[in-house]
Amino acid sequence: MTASRVSSLSPSANAAGSGKTASPRLLALRRLALVAVVTFGSALLGHLTRPAGFLASFWIANAVLIGLLVRNPRLATPTAWLAIAGGYLAADLSMGGGFLLTLWLTAANLAGVIAGFLLFRRISPVDRRLQRPQSLLFLLLISVAAAVAAAIVGSGSIVVFYGGSLRHAIELYLTSELASNLMILPLALTAPPLQTLRLRVGAIWRSARALLPLATLLASIGIGTLIGGPGAASVPVPALLWCALSYGIFPTALLTFATGLWQSTALATSLPPSSAEFLPTVISHRLSLALLALGPIMVSSINSGRRVLLRELNRAANEDTLTKTLSRRAFLQRSEAALAESAARDGVASLLMLDIDRFKRINDEHGHAAGDTALVAIARQLAAVLRPQDLFGRMGGEEFAILLPEISPDDARGVAERLRAACDQLELTLDDGRTIKVTTSIGLASGKAMQVSLQGLLKQADDALYAAKREGRNRVIEAAPVAA
Structure with missing residues (x-):
């Protein structure tokens, strides 16, 4: 199903290490190890969120891998795809999954990741970084396409191994993949370098006023948890919009993901063991999470674009274009x-x-x-x-x-x-x-x-x-x- 976050990890930079240039063979092995470890870790985290006897409630692995491969396309080699498949299989089998079910779900996961990766490669780098308001349209369409690809391959496994109708299986798979893609891909695609992230966090942390939107969000999440029910997912929305106007795209994506993860976990723990009868509630909740992710990211993208435009206008009005001195x-x-x-x-x-x-x-x-x-x-x-x-x-x-x-x-x-x-x-x-x-x-x-x-x-x-x-x-x- 679908997934989490990825920072701008550069395998070639890690390969440099002590100043000696690593051999191409060693670099290739390190890249294979990277994708295998990321796949195994993110899939294992998804398995830990599943209710007893059912699929994961918040599957993060696919979106993490889409983001990783889009940010580092050199990783997408034939042997890397084999390493990804091995990571999926190892994570599921280590959690006691049956071999046939594991193979089926791995095929579905690979279908979603390949579809998302290939479609993101067809749009401009600016849109991959969500730097324009229209970039959100590409994000939505690609997220839907990747979810459909995974659902076509994987929905049948739910019917065969867990029972129920094909319609409910498709709805469950689609909403799970879509919610995960929209919650995690903005995080993976806009993650800045670690040093830049530290500077931003430090600037926010040193200002009590800058912390107000974050404090409001935490309070609204607590209130929504106390209220409970399907409508609780909408309680943090005003605070998330305030964060979107205050912090920029990546911090907003991070806070939106954390909010969605908390709400998904809270729903999973509240369901009884025979959770299949609560599928409509699960599907509705996942659709709410998908729509929850779009609003704040759209607001943040528009606001960031407006700030860039104002900086450019200010530069054009006050700076000599040739020498970069004052006009x-x-x-x-x-x-x-x-x-x-x-x-x-x-x-x-x-x-x-x-x-x-x-x-x-x-x-x-x-x-x-x-x-x-x-x-x-x-x-x-x-x-x-x-x-x-x-x-x-x-x-x-x-x-x-x-x-x-x-x-x-x-x-x-x-x-x-x-x-x-x-x-x-x-x-x-x-x-x-x-x-x-x-x-x-x-x-x-x-x-x-x-x-x-x-x-x-x-x-x-x-x-x-x-x-x-x-x-x-x-x-x-x-x-x-x-x-x-």
Whole structure:
């Protein structure tokens, strides 16, 4: 039936170990061991959730394997499929399953995993990571297809070995597979690297406000457990939606899975030994879990897409697309605000105007692509010298401006000289193998923040820049201090 979670496990990374490159044969053996262990462990966990004398109430193995293979397609070799089949067989036989039933269910599990893996490989990587709202439609359709494939092969085993009608067997198999796929595949497909996950968890854990949605979810799960009955599955939904708006796709998927696992386990333990007569209740509960998973993941996906769009719009409005420095508009706005803050503290500020020397000659002799390369390299070189609080923007063409808040004129001169020297040491290699040297001329203006305006600093620094050009370029000229 269907399943659990998988992180972005990279067998090739594990193979590196102590810095020695493992042989291809050893790498292949490790991959086989990985899929066999994952199959056996997840199948065994599913068996532990089954009521006495019946199939597992929450079968996690198939969805875990779909996620693992989709994230690591190199694992999907013919020998790996044999290792997966061996893992299924070993887990079932170790729990006392009959050999014929075990073979039948293993065939059904393989049918579901193969269908899900092949269909996920046909969609784009963006949709596999559930990074767009329409990705949820692909997730739903593939989950249904994988559930149907497993049900077609495996439903007959329920009729033969447990009795009952074929219709109930198909419904039971379909709902079990569908619920597991929708609960676990979002978790498996969006799992971040372990280091990233630690940072996210640490950020949430350090903030009492960030913990409120999680605390509300735990409280709602407790309330739903106390209420009991089929409707209890809907009690945590508002809290899950709050978590979806607060935490992102993977944490939401993790919390949705944990909620579904708890509710499935609670239902399984509440059923009497002869649970076959309660099949309608089981089927209804699994459908509720499937729908429970879709809502929060959809909300989280839409919210994540909105945040990405806002970041892109903010970047487009405030960042120069070529050099990744501040745009002219953003530089002027932020510099005005920085000067106002400095004036409130009776501080000083300095402003630099920088221009690439003989930039037109670079464009004429080497082409505009070389000019763009020079702009990007200069911007990167300058940014490496500046402090985090300094503002660095492209004013147009080959001209840049830098605001240095809370810095003395002597220190500002030192910064300007370091910037000039950093550019003077820069040598660019073009695509055709030729090299070019790039230098800059810099104009500097300083003053007490409460006595100057941004436009005044810009004018004085610009005049000083032209003086540096007239005096031979590749130098720093300081304007006279701005008077009150």
